[in-house]
Amino acid sequence: MYTLFYSPGSASMVVHLALLEIGAPFRLEKVDFDRDAQRSPEYLRINPRGQVPTLVIDGQPYFESAALLLILAERHPEARLAPPPGSELRAAWYQWTVFFTNALGPVYRQWFYPSDLGSAEHPPQVRDALREKIESAWALVDTHLQAHGPHMLGASFSGVDLLATMYMRWSRNMPRPALEWPALRRLADLVRARPSWGRMCDVEGLTEWRS
Ligand SMILES: N[C@@H](CCC(=O)N[C@@H](CS)C(=O)NCC(=O)O)C(=O)O
Numbered sequence: 001m002y003t004l005f006y007s008p009g010s011a012s013m014v015v016h017l018a019l020l021e022i023g024a025p026f027r028l029e030k031v032d033f034d035r036d037a038q039r040s041p042e043y044l045r046i047n048p049r050g051q052v053p054t055l056v057i058d059g060q061p062y063f064e065s066a067a068l069l070l071i072l073a074e075r076h077p078e079a080r081l082a083p084p085p086g087s088e089l090r091a092a093w094y095q096w097t098v099f100f101t102n103a104l105g106p107v108y109r110q111w112f113y114p115s116d117l118g119s120a121e122h123p124p125q126v127r128d129a130l131r132e133k134i135e136s137a138w139a140l141v142d143t144h145l146q147a148h149g150p151h152m153l154g155a156s157f158s159g160v161d162l163l164a165t166m167y168m169r170w171s172r173n174m175p176r177p178a179l180e181w182p183a184l185r186r187l188a189d190l191v192r193a194r195p196s197w198g199r200m201c202d203v204e205g206l207t208e209w210r211s
Contacts, residue, residue, distance in 0.1 A: 002026035005047070005054040007033050008204040009169070011065040011105075012053035016204070017162045018072045020196035022079040028203065066101035066163060073159050081159030089153050096152050096160045099137075104167050107133045112170075131175055138171070138178050145183035150190060157190070165191040172209050 002019060004026055006012030019026045031037045031052050038050045046061035047054040054061050055068045057075075062068060073082035083089035111130045114122045122130070141164065145152070152160045168178035168188050179185045191197055192211050201210050 001058070003029055003056040005029045005031050005043070005052055005056075006204070007031050007038075007052045009206055010052050011166070013166045013169075013200065013204070014065050014159075014163045015053045015055055015068045015072070016200050017166075017196050018069050018079075018081060018159055020199050021081060021159070021162070021194075022072060022076045024076060064101075065166075066097050066105070069159050069163060070097065080156075081162075083153065083156075083158065089158075092153055093158055093160055097163060100160070100163045100167055103137045104134065107137070108167065108170055111174075134171065134174070135176050138168075138176075138181055138184060142181035142183045145187055149183050150186050152187070157194075161187060161191050162196075165197075169209050 002024060004012060004015055004019060006016055006028055007030065016028070031043060037043055038047075038052065043054075044050055046056065047063045049063060051063065053065055053068060054063050055071075056062075057071070062071065069081070073079070077084075082093050107130055110116060110122075111127075111134065114120060117126075141152075148154055151157050152164055164184075165188050168184060171178040179188060189211075198210070200206075
């Protein structure tokens, strides 16, 4: 049995989507950011970073969204969130999963949380530098998809498409939203057409960027 500690539209989204794709039973626990519940002593006991997601697996809590995707894919091979171990596509799957969580995750974090760097708002040059990093990552992914899409691994959907689409959604109010790149939009449309996406939006109460 799984319990996912989540906040709507946040980094927990990819784990929520993966659980829906798998069809395994799970329970959702909303972490109320308005009340700073992520920093409560009870929550810090299961996630010392004070962030979502946390996924409790058979009583044991784990954090980091991409790691949770890897864990779920491994525990449920029948859901085909990852290609078979040892295959060429599996190598590409690791590469892109780590790329998103490494090249985009921390930059988005800095974009949305200037307080991590000790300020209420970034100075314009920092904002521009972060925006450029995010846009160059999207340009790279778009080039890859133009040549090898429509999914991150080609013809077939995999869990890394969920991760990509979560990160794309976060750009929706940025100066250059990811959907402006044609191959990114095609991937987002494919993922947003999946039943898991609609269900996740319904449950998390998300109305923007549904389809
Ligand atoms: N690297 C982490 C980042 C998690 C993260 O930054 N979560 C945000 C929501 S997207 C959060 O919990 N924010 C609340 C806070 O930091 O107070 C992951 O991918 O799981």
